[in-house]
Amino acid sequence: MKIVPFDPSNWKKDHPTGAIAFQHMLKGDDPTSPENFMYILARQDADFHMPRHRHNFEQIRLPLKGAYHVQPGLTLEEGQIGYFPEGLAYGPQEDPITEQTPAGRLLLTLQFGGSSTYGFMSIEQRRQAWKELEKSGRFDGPFYVRSDGKREWGLNAIWQQAFGVKLKYPHPRYRKVIVADPKHFNWLTLKGLPGVDHKFMGSFAERGVWIEMIRLRGEASWSSVDESSQRLFVVLSGEGTVDANPLTPLTALQVYPGEKLEIETTSTMELFLVGLPPIEPPVVESDQFAEEEMRPEDQLEQLRSGA
Template sequence: MDVVVARDVATQAQDKGTDSSLRPGGVLRQMLFHDNAPDGLSFKFFRSQYLPGDKAFTSPRHHHAFQQLRWTESGEINYGPGQYIRAREMAYFPRGAYYGPQVKDTGVGLLLQLGFHGEHQYGGVWANVREEAIKRLKEKGTFAEGVFVDTDPDTGERRERDSGQALYEEQYAALTGNKFVVPEEGYDSPILLHPQAFDYYEAAPGVEVKHLGSFFDHPGPHADIRLSVVRLSPGGTYHFGPERGQIAWTTDPGLRVEDSTYPELTYLYSPRDEKAEISAEGTVEIFVVEFPRLD
């Protein structure tokens, strides 16, 4: 199991759209975990502080081929007109579901993006083609305020696309020779969850669990992403099984992993095919995400 603490993770400022995100804003970000797993899963998990004024993160209405989970640590974070994820709430963003336009100018939160086989493109082979893909896009069109504008080669008409989507399409074509396609949405829109409204049940002595939801964006008996909250008390032990990769985090001090005790804002990654267990000094609440698997 990999463990990181927020205070030990370097913070980087997004450079107002001039970096590879191609979106405006000056978000302060901490990369917590990322992986390209043997089963084809690619993900990144990071913590962001959103800033007001000309440093606000903005994007047009758009959608993705990958899945997202967003959780707000403090304040409230916008994801569409009149739509906010408030403190200790989360929202699940399904594949293909449109959202936005969004203006993120306040709040601190976590963002998990995940996909399989090119749905999510981060690190690894994608890092090798990113800058060249951006260069080719700039030769064909322009980036402005999170939008890429070029001429549609089939119709000859002016075309506007979300800048992130345009980059994904260019990278995917460069590596595979195929057209990148965002699937039709199975869920109509992002799903906002209020974890505080769910009740715990006792799963074992010192272990209480809330199951928040299970969402299928892929076919298969194990293809769902599972969201839970676990509350540990002294004497309780929670087990991370080998069947799925898992991400977890807590805002409480006292989480124990092996022989170490961790402070508030601790984050965990248990890869697939590995086992781990956690316990607590005092009472600790942990949010747990179980990754889908396609086999």
């Protein structure tokens, strides 16, 4: 088990726009695994803009403070949860800093390899590729400009530099970002565990990644184990202990398959849970992918069609 308390001094400026600072909470143990992941807390420090784009990995996002603009007509409000399928384009994003929406918005973001088995590039691999690419070109926001003036999407250039092959974008399994509003789900008591409730908010794609809220009411204890799936928790409120280690708001937990989790609380605690089952390789490798970021005209057409 990994236990990572919130560290208010440990912010890193890792976003290509420079507008976002990251608190790196949890990451996968093996960056070469298709199950690699990165769990971060993002803080917006300046006006944020990103053109419409897509990724070859999955994302789950939860705004903890302020709203998060996904694209025209779609905003994740504070407390709502968004599932972003691999390969699905979203944006353009516009999150300016105003009197009504000041700096300091906080967003939990989990990025992880999806059912396509394409995996997820680690932050260390990304930083190294970025450093190497700067020797023969420059980054302009999310774009990379080569010495001959050729301009391309930065993630494509970074991926090819890191792995020596073109990045593959899987065709999206879902047509839209899926938004869950926890306020609209009922708390249900976990069987045989008085004082422990949960809200199950869905599972997705062949992998069956699931999203859930757990609540321990007052002074309570919870012992649980999952034999096959890795579980990632973030404490949203309340205090307690896990294996005699303190649990306070924004503490992150990584619990391995077969590992017993034992939590005791001193006050009502709510936890955000994402379950990561193992990825099963497909019987036949899929040919449902693209190797280039969408052309601007295609991005605009997809946005108009609502796809």
